[in-house]
Amino acid sequence: MGDPLKLGLAGLGTVGVSVLKRLGMMENELAMKAGRATRVDAITARSRNKDRGVDLSSYRWFDDPVALAKDADIDVFVELIGGDSGPAEEAVRAAIIAGKHVVTANKALLAKHGNELARLAEENNVSINFEAAVAGGIPVIKTIREGLSSNQITRVYGILNGTCNYILTRMEDDGLTFAECLEDAQRLGYAEADPTFDVEGNDTAHKLAILTSLAFGTEIEADSIFLEGITTITKADIAAADELGYRIKLLGVSQKTDTGIEQRVHPTMVPKTSEIAQISGVTNAVAIDGDAVGSITLAGPGAGGDATASAVVADIIDIARGLFINPLGRPVGELQPYVRAKMRAHEGGYYIRLTVNDRPGAFASIAQRMAERDISLESIVQRKGRSHREEARSSASRQEKPQDVVLLTYETTEEAVRKALQAIKKDGHIVASPQMIRIERL
Amino acid sequence: MGDPLKLGLAGLGTVGVSVLKRLGMMENELAMKAGRATRVDAITARSRNKDRGVDLSSYRWFDDPVALAKDADIDVFVELIGGDSGPAEEAVRAAIIAGKHVVTANKALLAKHGNELARLAEENNVSINFEAAVAGGIPVIKTIREGLSSNQITRVYGILNGTCNYILTRMEDDGLTFAECLEDAQRLGYAEADPTFDVEGNDTAHKLAILTSLAFGTEIEADSIFLEGITTITKADIAAADELGYRIKLLGVSQKTDTGIEQRVHPTMVPKTSEIAQISGVTNAVAIDGDAVGSITLAGPGAGGDATASAVVADIIDIARGLFINPLGRPVGELQPYVRAKMRAHEGGYYIRLTVNDRPGAFASIAQRMAERDISLESIVQRKGRSHREEARSSASRQEKPQDVVLLTYETTEEAVRKALQAIKKDGHIVASPQMIRIERL
Numbered sequence: 021m022g023d024p025l026k027l028g029l030a031g032l033g034t035v036g037v038s039v040l041k042r043l044g045m046m047e048n049e050l051a052m053k054a055g056r057a058t059r060v061d062a063i064t065a066r067s068r069n070k071d072r073g074v075d076l077s078s079y080r081w082f083d084d085p086v087a088l089a090k091d092a093d094i095d096v097f098v099e100l101i102g103g104d105s106g107p108a109e110e111a112v113r114a115a116i117i118a119g120k121h122v123v124t125a126n127k128a129l130l131a132k133h134g135n136e137l138a139r140l141a142e143e144n145n146v147s148i149n150f151e152a153a154v155a156g157g158i159p160v161i162k163t164i165r166e167g168l169s170s171n172q173i174t175r176v177y178g179i180l181n182g183t184c185n186y187i188l189t190r191m192e193d194d195g196l197t198f199a200e201c202l203e204d205a206q207r208l209g210y211a212e213a214d215p216t217f218d219v220e221g222n223d224t225a226h227k228l229a230i231l232t233s234l235a236f237g238t239e240i241e242a243d244s245i246f247l248e249g250i251t252t253i254t255k256a257d258i259a260a261a262d263e264l265g266y267r268i269k270l271l272g273v274s275q276k277t278d279t280g281i282e283q284r285v286h287p288t289m290v291p292k293t294s295e296i297a298q299i300s301g302v303t304n305a306v307a308i309d310g311d312a313v314g315s316i317t318l319a320g321p322g323a324g325g326d327a328t329a330s331a332v333v334a335d336i337i338d339i340a341r342g343l344f345i346n347p348l349g350r351p352v353g354e355l356q357p358y359v360r361a362k363m364r365a366h367e368g369g370y371y372i373r374l375t376v377n378d379r380p381g382a383f384a385s386i387a388q389r390m391a392e393r394d395i396s397l398e399s400i401v402q403r404k405g406r407s408h409r410e411e412a413r414s415s416a417s418r419q420e421k422p423q424d425v426v427l428l429t430y431e432t433t434e435e436a437v438r439k440a441l442q443a444i445k446k447d448g449h450i451v452a453s454p455q456m457i458r459i460e461r462l
Numbered sequence: 463m464g465d466p467l468k469l470g471l472a473g474l475g476t477v478g479v480s481v482l483k484r485l486g487m488m489e490n491e492l493a494m495k496a497g498r499a500t501r502v503d504a505i506t507a508r509s510r511n512k513d514r515g516v517d518l519s520s521y522r523w524f525d526d527p528v529a530l531a532k533d534a535d536i537d538v539f540v541e542l543i544g545g546d547s548g549p550a551e552e553a554v555r556a557a558i559i560a561g562k563h564v565v566t567a568n569k570a571l572l573a574k575h576g577n578e579l580a581r582l583a584e585e586n587n588v589s590i591n592f593e594a595a596v597a598g599g600i601p602v603i604k605t606i607r608e609g610l611s612s613n614q615i616t617r618v619y620g621i622l623n624g625t626c627n628y629i630l631t632r633m634e635d636d637g638l639t640f641a642e643c644l645e646d647a648q649r650l651g652y653a654e655a656d657p658t659f660d661v662e663g664n665d666t667a668h669k670l671a672i673l674t675s676l677a678f679g680t681e682i683e684a685d686s687i688f689l690e691g692i693t694t695i696t697k698a699d700i701a702a703a704d705e706l707g708y709r710i711k712l713l714g715v716s717q718k719t720d721t722g723i724e725q726r727v728h729p730t731m732v733p734k735t736s737e738i739a740q741i742s743g744v745t746n747a748v749a750i751d752g753d754a755v756g757s758i759t760l761a762g763p764g765a766g767g768d769a770t771a772s773a774v775v776a777d778i779i780d781i782a783r784g785l786f787i788n789p790l791g792r793p794v795g796e797l798q799p800y801v802r803a804k805m806r807a808h809e810g811g812y813y814i815r816l817t818v819n820d821r822p823g824a825f826a827s828i829a830q831r832m833a834e835r836d837i838s839l840e841s842i843v844q845r846k847g848r849s850h851r852e853e854a855r856s857s858a859s860r861q862e863k864p865q866d867v868v869l870l871t872y873e874t875t876e877e878a879v880r881k882a883l884q885a886i887k888k889d890g891h892i893v894a895s896p897q898m899i900r901i902e903r904l
Contacts, residue, residue: 038754042612042754046612046614049614049679050611050612052792052793052796053611053788053791053792055793151609157754157755157756157758158758159604159605159608159609159610159758162601162604162605162608162609163601163604163605163609166601166604166776166779166780166785167593167601167604167605167773167776168601168772168776169492169495169775169776169779169780170484170488170492170771170772170773170774170775170776170778170779171772172488172491237491293740295737295740295761298735298737298740310772311768312480312484312599312768312769312771312772312775313599313762313763313768313769313772314599314762314763314766314768314769315762315763316599316600316601316760316761316762317759317760317761317762318758318759318760318761319737319758319759319760319761320755320756320757320758320759321755321756321757324756326753326754326755326756327754327755327756329612329754330610330612330613330752330754330755331609331612331755332612333611333612333754334608334609334610334611334612336612337608337611337612338608338611341787342786343608343785343786343787344784344785345783345785346495349495350494350495351494351497354494
């Protein structure tokens with residue numbers, strides 16, 4: 021047995037407490053696997069006296085995470101504070117400079133400062149392990165960085181936010197509106213009081229930025245990700261998708277193209293028969309396309325104290341086992357600058373829902389605008405935009421009421437679709453903003 | 463940059479050639495990731511002059527794999543010969559004793575000699591990496607050994623044989639018989655001329671034995687696995703499963719129980735909505751239940767030259783990167799002896815199909831036999847065992863013709879079901895051997 025590995029643990033929220041408990045419960049087994057004991061030596065959190073249902077008396081207490089990070093007696097600094105700056109950033113930086121390994125679940129910190137922290141870690145010969153930062157308990161970082169290190173990866177995509185997937189699943193299963201499902205998610209603790217960060221896609225973007233760097237060997241670049249949230253998805257979209265053989269998922273997609281790398285987060289139509297379409301509720305999934313392996317899909321819990329602790333503790337055990345690797349899979353100096361592919365050049369199929377004044381000539385005019393941009397239509401479906409009861413009431417005046425028209429295009433470009441929709445708007449046949457949802461080739 | 467890592471490659475079949483090509487194609491990128499070059503130094507195969515579409519002139523040639531394994535100039539022996547004894551075993555053993563790391567895709571060898579080879583590797587301070595031995599390109603070994611090292615695993619199961627999954631998928635999709643699908647699989651190269659090893663479950667069992675050891679920290683024990691193949695699955699079973707909301711998959715399942723560990727390979731009814739049910743064709747999938755993570759599912763290609771090479775080359779890169787770990791995740795001396803749970807004690811639901819002489823009292827008698835063993839029935843369905851045309855022809859004599867009766871039981875024990883079926887057979891109401899398929903709780 022080697023010397024015990026001594027941890028400094030910063031942050032005692034759900035994940036921190038779960039990490040503490042797991043390290044205690046699995047003490048002997050983990051020591052056996054690693055050939056050395058692993059024990060928590062010191063802790064810090066915002067409040068010392070809060071009842072967390074766990075005895076903290078055997079650990080040294082620090083009020084200041086930076087002081088803990090630098091403490092001479094610890095070998096590993098476990099950062100579970102959160103936030104892309106402030107105490108988390110200062111403490112991680114201090115730990116690395118003091119020669120401590122770092123384990124963190126902090127996606128926001130890595131999305132913002134990952135390149136620099138990885139460089140600092142390399143200079144100081146320490147690890148930064150961050151399996152828990154992306155997709156919770158699913159070991160996707162290890163899979164890309166090690167398990168598929170032999171591949172040229174062409175695309176990585178996934179369902180990376182459980183809140184959004186819960187909402188979209190409920191909308192589909194129970195025919196509810198976005199607002200109704202969000203309320204349920206908040207009641208069940210799946211969504212924050214201010215859900216913006218989740219439902220607008222920012223959380224997914226942070227995770228995607230990390231995956232992109234690992235998959236393509238580029239610097240982490242989280243600021244230029246194309247972002248569309250799920251707040252505009254309606255019951256009509258969910259129902260139309262269902263009829264057409266699709267489901268709507270919030271995907272983060274990173275893809276190599278001729279002009280650079282597309283990083284995009286948006287509601288996406290995926291075929292019902294695809295593996296990613298089966299992922300329901302708060303579950304996460306990540307798929308990786310590689311030139312050797314073909315396509316691999318990993319699915320599992322993306323959040324929650326225990327699932328996140330699973331990844332944090334595995335990262336700690338890797339350090340105890342002496343497994344060291346460049347944080348971003350290669351030396352930071354070898355990372356390529358991130359070259360952004362223009363979203364307008366994106367190629368794919370599109371779902372378009374238009375609310376149309378049902379006048380003679382409206383359809384022909386819309387079809388003409390698509391043709392002008394060389395957009396071929398796979399299908400055009402007129403849908404009832406209103407309930408059956410409204411339908412019955414207004415059947416006399418049906419001709420004047422707006423109708424939903426759903427178009428599915430064959431492969432085209434984002435630019436063509438945007439220009440065609442601008443022209444259609446100008447023509448005055450549609451009464452609301454067009455809905456446009458990208459279809460992912462799976 | 464460190465010294466180059468020099469490989470001796472034994473076996474130049476589809477996988478071996480794919481490994482050679484990949485190492486050449488990715489040379490610079492792999493060197494960057496590992497901080498040192500990796501190059502093939504020497505090779506051996508059965509025939510030197512066979513045209514493999516790849517130039518072998520720059521490698522030293524060996525006729526004898528054992529001589530290559532011991533060669534002073536190589537650092538890693540890559541074993542792609544196959545077979546659970548003979549040259550593969552001798553060469554791997556020689557390589558380890560000579561202080562070479564080993565990378566192998568050989569599940570049969572590990573299932574038979576894994577404990578001993580792992581011990582030998584530990585004594586000689588070398589790695590044995592074998593990601594490609596289970597589920598081809600899916601990094602499931604790394605996931606269990608490292609990514610989920612923080613978990614008490616309670617069950618691991620999966621679709622581990624592409625041939626069987628292809629056959630079952632075709633039977634379901636196209637309404638074909640087992641024999642018809644097997645023939646197609648052979649024509650497409652998915653099945654061997656002698657398919658026994660695949661369709662009787664032996665190949666799945668080898669892979670399961672390896673997963674069991676990693677998941678539960680027990681010695682590898684491949685000889686006492688409960689084994690049932692897919693040759694008895696009929697169109698009637700596939701159709702009945704479909705009607706009841708299930709699919710039939712050949713699963714390997716390893717599960718902790720009160721009396722030991724169940725290792726079993728058998729056709730299994732899985733709910734259509736489960737992730738494992740979505741795995742079609744030659745794709746493999748592995749699911750792992752852990753106390754922290756909940757449940758993780760990995761899916762991807764389980765065979766094929768490039769997908770297997772993906773895992774082999776990743777294993778080589780791990781060695782180049784200096785990532786060393788006990789082959790079975792903990793020192794061999796710490797592995798527990800494998801304690802086999804009795805199959806008769808297995809608990810679960812059962813699908814039972816009986817071909818019954820449709821005489822008054824037959825149903826009552828069958829129900830009575832189940833009740834005597836405390837087996838509760840979830841459903842009893844009488845099915846047409848014959849085609850509609852036969853049905854029409856013989857409608858006059860319907861009462862005398864045998865009928866298929868399908869029973870679904872609630873959770874019970876294997877022992878109860880076997881005893882009930884024995885009694886039913888004795889009663890003389892059934893005209894063929896009963897079909898019994900286990901339902902897996904997912």
